[in-house]
Amino acid sequence: MARLGGITAVERPPTLGRRAYLQIQQAIRDGSLTHGEQYSENELAESLGMSRTPVREALLTLNREGIITVESQRGFRLRELSEAERREIFDLRSLLESFVASRLALNATADDISRLRGLVDAQEGLGEGQQSEFLALDEQFHLLQSATLGLERTHSTMVGLRGAMWLIGFEALKLPRRYAAVVAEHRAIVDAIEAGDPERAAEAAREHLANTAAVSL
Template sequence: MARLSGIEAVERPPTLGRRAYLQIQQAIRDGLITHGELYSENELAESLGMSRTPVREALISLNREGIIVIESQRGFRLRELSEAERQEIFDLRALLEGFTASRLAHSATGEDVSRLRELIDAQEALTATGDQSEFLSLDERFHLLQTQILGLQRTHATMVGLRGAMWLIGYEALSLPRRLEAVVAEHRAIVDAIERGDAEGAAEAARAHLARTAGALKPVE
């Protein structure tokens, strides 16, 4: 039997549940869904222009990931992270992202470095407008692209889970004056070390960036 080649796979559109998940994710990241409020599943479905079924599916996924808490017959709210949980998130990110930056310093191509720098340049352009939503979106892409370049599937999956928790504190982490500009400089330091093949310098720059981000957060009362 003849073998078929050169035929591109049909890209399947995301399911309604996945679309609801991504839209709720963005609403959390954009600060439209905030801490201390109870939200109605019915009203959310109406706002998204969807039936309750895909919205419920999305909320169950977010609940399973520890992003929201579903209160039976009442609605849902954002989960509050304890100080210990926040510290654990940053400790895990420091381990994973230090490791990833170090690996990239050994193997990154010029094209890989260019892709990372394009994201940083886009972030820098946003410092003038203060668009924190898009800035956070680019920040997520910058950090996750590094594991994608290396093909570290398990590391990438773990980092995706940690980024989910970061949605709960993303805006707060950018609250200090000039923090956007500082993040850009810290990202550049990571990529500069990667480009010159300095594995330890790249790992240290990644860890220092996360330490400064953690330091920008207010202690949990």
């Protein structure tokens, strides 16, 4: 049978459940949904312009991921992470991201480095009132590294940990000048990767996460 060439897969639009999930994610990340408040599933569906079915699907996914707590017949709340959970999240991120940075230092192409620098440059161009945009770029910066290497299991684990980071992302930016510090720390990681120095890259990743954890804990 002849092989088909020059044909690319058709990208399917996200399902309504996936769209609801992404919009709720954004609302958590930009602070529209906050801790200590109880939210109605019906009101959320109305705000999103959707039926309850895809919204419920999204909420059940977020509940399984430990991001929210679903309350029967009443709605949902954002989860309050314990100090032990927060420490575990940062410990896991430090182990994984230092490993990824060291591997990337040995394998990154000029294009890989350019893409990482582009994200850091975009962060630097934001002001301190643009927290949501800053955090979105932060997420892209960290996840791009494992995606670039094709480390599927590592990447999947990191994506799961980023979900928990939505709950504490704003806290990591509370200290004065933390925006500038994050940009500088990201640049240090990229510089070490570009220099082809795996030990320096791993240490830069660990230092960045230690500094972020110090604020969040």
